[in-house]
Amino acid sequence: MEAITEVKYALDTFYFLVTGALVMWMAAGFAMLEAGLVRAKNTTEILTKNIALYAIACIMYMLIGYGIMYPGDAAVNSWWPGLHGILGSDDNTAQAVLASGGDIYYSNLSDFFFQVVFCATAMSVVSGAVAERMKLWAFLAFAVVLTGFIYPMQGYWKWGGGFLDQLGFLDFAGSGVVHLTGGAAALAGVLLLGARKGKYGPKGEINPIPGANMPMATLGTFILWLGWFGFNGGSELIVSNVAEANAVAMVFVNTNAAAAGGVVAAMITARLMFGKTDLTMALNGALAGLVAITAEPLTPTPLLATIVGAIGGILVVFSIVSMDKFKIDDPVGAISVHGVVGMWGLIAVTLSNPDATLTAQLTGLVTILLWVFIASLIVWLILKAVMGIRVTEEEEYEGLDLTDCGLEAYPEFTGSKGSGI
Amino acid sequence: MKLVSAIIKPFKLDDVREALSEIGVQGITVTEVKGFGRQKGHTELYRGAEYVVDFLPKVKIDVAVSDDLLDQVIDAISKAAQTGKIGDGKIFVFSLEQAIRIRTGESGADAL
Numbered sequence A: 001m002e003a004i005t006e007v008k009y010a011l012d013t014f015y016f017l018v019t020g021a022l023v024m025w026m027a028a029g030f031a032m033l034e035a036g037l038v039r040a041k042n043t044t045e046i047l048t049k050n051i052a053l054y055a056i057a058c059i060m061y062m063l064i065g066y067g068i069m070y071p072g073d074a075a076v077n078s079w080w081p082g083l084h085g086i087l088g089s090d091d092n093t094a095q096a097v098l099a100s101g102g103d104i105y106y107s108n109l110s111d112f113f114f115q116v117v118f119c120a121t122a123m124s125v126v127s128g129a130v131a132e133r134m135k136l137w138a139f140l141a142f143a144v145v146l147t148g149f150i151y152p153m154q155g156y157w158k159w160g161g162g163f164l165d166q167l168g169f170l171d172f173a174g175s176g177v178v179h180l181t182g183g184a185a186a187l188a189g190v191l192l193l194g195a196r197k198g199k200y201g202p203k204g205e206i207n208p209i210p211g212a213n214m215p216m217a218t219l220g221t222f223i224l225w226l227g228w229f230g231f232n233g234g235s236e237l238i239v240s241n242v243a244e245a246n247a248v249a250m251v252f253v254n255t256n257a258a259a260a261g262g263v264v265a266a267m268i269t270a271r272l273m274f275g276k277t278d279l280t281m282a283l284n285g286a287l288a289g290l291v292a293i294t295a296e297p298l299t300p301t302p303l304l305a306t307i308v309g310a311i312g313g314i315l316v317v318f319s320i321v322s323m324d325k326f327k328i329d330d331p332v333g334a335i336s337v338h339g340v341v342g343m344w345g346l347i348a349v350t351l352s353n354p355d356a357t358l359t360a361q362l363t364g365l366v367t368i369l370l371w372v373f374i375a376s377l378i379v380w381l382i383l384k385a386v387m388g389i390r391v392t393e394e395e396e397y398e399g400l401d402l403t404d405c406g407l408e409a410y411p412e413f414t415g416s417k418g419s420g421i
Numbered sequence B: 001m002k003l004v005s006a007i008i009k010p011f012k013l014d015d016v017r018e019a020l021s022e023i024g025v026q027g028i029t030v031t032e033v034k035g036f037g038r039q040k041g042h043t044e045l046y047r048g049a050e051y052v053v054d055f056l057p058k059v060k061i062d063v064a065v066s067d068d069l070l071d072q073v074i075d076a077i078s079k080a081a082q083t084g085k086i087g088d089g090k091i092f093v094f095s096l097e098q099a100i101r102i103r104t105g106e107s108g109a110d111a112l
Helices: A002-037 A040-069 A094-099 A108-129 A136-158 A175-193 A214-234 A242-274 A279-294 A302-325 A334-352 A358-386 A393-398 A400-405 B010-022 B067-081
Strands: B002-008 B029-035 B042-046 B049-053 B056-065 B089-095
Touching: A002 A040, A002 A094, A002 A108, A002 A214, A040 A108, A040 A136, A040 A400, A108 A136, A108 A175, A108 A214, A108 A334, A136 A175, A136 A358, A136 A400, A175 A279, A175 A334, A175 A358, A214 A242, A214 A279, A242 A279, A242 A302, A279 A302, A279 A334, A302 A334, A334 A358, A393 A400, B002 B010, B002 B067, B010 B056, B010 B067, B056 B067, B067 B089
Parallel strands: none
Antiparallel strands: B002 B056, B002 B089, B029 B056, B042 B049
8 A cells, every 4th residue: 555655656746747847848839939920030039038038937936936836834824925935855755645645646846847837838928929129138037027926926826825716716727827927917018018110000000020930830839739738737736546547638638629629710710801821820729729728628528628729719810910900019929829818718617617606717817917917017117117128129120139149040141151151 | 245134933943944955055043033023012911911022032044145046045035934924024135245264264155
């Protein structure tokens, strides 16, 4: 019996770590998606941003974020978790695990690892929306605050056992906690930043700025789709008995189904609206389906999951078109995919989970939206006053690859010395 | 000597190259270019917004030829590049003052 308990502990810890590693891989998905949907002259900068924000998230979450989000019994009250310092190296002893009778079933550090990659995901959402015009270091400064404080605070309110959790608000893997958070922070940034030069004409015309690399955007979407099995599948938190293993399988199937529903619905919607089959909308549709099912991937039937994803896919197309009408310039559609569809995901929980109430879901939705939007707006405003958040018009024209990084992603005509020509 | 500069549809490049080889042209220079003529541009669509592409991709072929070969070259390019649809391109002919083969220093028609 003791051996079985230990093996179960090992298996659940292993499952946590592997699904966490899958979520980490979503950082690659975001990097490729964003690099594909910006212009060639901003590719190096967006890639730099993506790897830097991931690293910053890991460090900030270790230093203070994790302590804020999961204070356990040390929480001050259900609103304010208190500050609890740096992640230590303590973990469960074999005696404690055996004595717990199965209540302790995974390593503390595997929990940290699983949580830190979620924090990074929320930040990844922001980078695409502010692409092609934000100063690199202003963005990274924002990443410090979002991953160290803004994200962990609302994370505590739900997953850390704070007031939203006590209220009965349900968010399985983070349609709200992760995706709406990223979307709301991005919206605040984009509103202060303004649109890319030339995106909107003086007479209200919308000028498309086509992305440079569709294969890369498609690869990024597939990587995110793969990573999402870790995102939702891992959020079941346990796999080591028949019921839980079945639940994990259900989550995988539903996650996949919702993404598929999102693609088909977004493609058809775009075809009907524009007369052409828009690949970027199909890609956004896949992500919309995934975001939509994230709040509740366990209780729906696969058919319902497909429908939830499909509604996300339809929503995202209308949202992207409407954002442009309001002159909210989001090069990759992150605010629509993660923010707007994240809200739909939270509401969709009520379709299949009998424990969900619309009141609790809406309370959670509004709380996360307001907290993240207002806190982010304040941080962006401070950054704007202190260091500026937007590059100059000339730098924007030149491309951030050269002005921020001094390196082009696709150097073409560099002369014969050292170029290998 | 003449310099024949032809703007053609990119997918016709191989046909034109073969036609020129057949009449004994020894070398050509090809450049990817963009422009518009009577064909104008065309409309594309990205994320729900239409935009006009004013400049279409074309290929420019430069051929330096001796005067006696000129008519054949024009004929070969015209036939090989023609689809009959708008946007087939144009052929321009310039007088060529001098030509020098860098390797040997030959000049004039010998360098072609």
